[in-house]
């Protein structure tokens with residue numbers, strides 16, 4: 001049963017509803033105050049838009065690069081299989097909070113039946129329905145949900161992760177939608193250094209609100225891999241909706257869009273670059289992200305992707321041991337300046353106030369039922 005304090009807090013925080021991913025290994029799971037493990041936080045779900053690169057990158061606008069998961073905790077990526085995440089607008093509606101008692105099949109702890117679509121034909125935004133629910137999904141229907149993605153860097157140190165060593169390895173079309181969402185892992189993804197890899201969850205919604213993007217931090221590791229392949233250096237995706245021959249194949253960068261600086265993709269006027277076919281991403285594991293030949297010299301690949309690589313001289317004498325990342329020097333200028341972390345976030349909820357207050361009302365109703 002909810003205490004009055006918890007109900008009040010749920011109501012207050014849910015007013016800023018968007019969607020994020022909740023997992024073992026995530027940063028800022030309990031918010032950004034390291035003295036408190038907040039069960040009822042939505043800090044990581046707040047969107048990024050019109051921010052400078054050094055603050056949108058890794059959610060530095062809210063200090064989430066500084067609040068790692070507990071030692072030894074990782075998001076596990078099973079090579080050649082899939083992992084399941086929880087997409088929700090608040091930790092309260094995941095199994096990582098309150099023993100999972102407020103969890104439903106959906107992102108907001110509510111029950112509903114499908115199909116769930118916005119009003120009209122073609123459908124308007126979900127939030128335009130009489131119940132005003134679902135604004136945080138920025139969608140008109142499941143089919144219209146933009147697609148979300150995961151990227152991986154073999155750098156353990158967040159300060160060494162750059163656009164040039166962070167590679168999109170999995171995409172799920174038509175998400176975010178329901179809470180439980182599975183992503184496929186390439187079978188050839190090599191193991192991470194002992195300290196783990198860096199993984200980011202990524203989303204650019206397709207309209208239905210302020211144009212924005214999402215990038216949330218995880219410490220991750222690949223499990224069950226026998227691969228000795230190396231990831232190639234990613235390139236910025238290219239809009240190719242109208243001509244698939246224009247799609248960029250091979251390793252791709254995450255997409256930065258509608259920021260004050262650091263954008264790496266462009267879309268036609270009025271359109272949005274999304275993690276789906278229109279930017280050349282296929283659904284599922286991105287199997288085309290590896291350097292072609294396994295015996296490629298390390299000099300031919302990005303220095304920062306060398307973690308799982310063994311040089312030809314080492315290979316003959318020792319069993320391959322992952323290089324420790326501390327010895328790898330990032331050559332890119334992309335590394336963010338760690339100092340600039342305390343600027344006030346300008347990100348606001350992208351939905352109108354009516355969305356938020358209506359959402360509150362739902363929770364209030366919900367809370368009454370449980371009281």
Ligand SMILES: *[C@@H]1O[C@H](CO)[C@@H](O)[C@H](O)[C@H]1NC(C)=O
Nearest residue numbers: 032061062063064341342345
């Ligand atoms: C925590 O996040 C809030 C909201 O974004 C922000 O105002 C505050 O400065 C952050 N605290 C730290 C220590 O980064």
Ligand SMILES: *[C@@H]1O[C@H](CO)[C@@H](O)[C@H](O)[C@H]1NC(C)=O
Nearest residue numbers: 103104109110111112366369
């Ligand atoms: C959703 O349905 C489940 C199962 O019937 C029920 O236990 C739960 O209280 C419902 N949640 C809400 C928010 O109505």
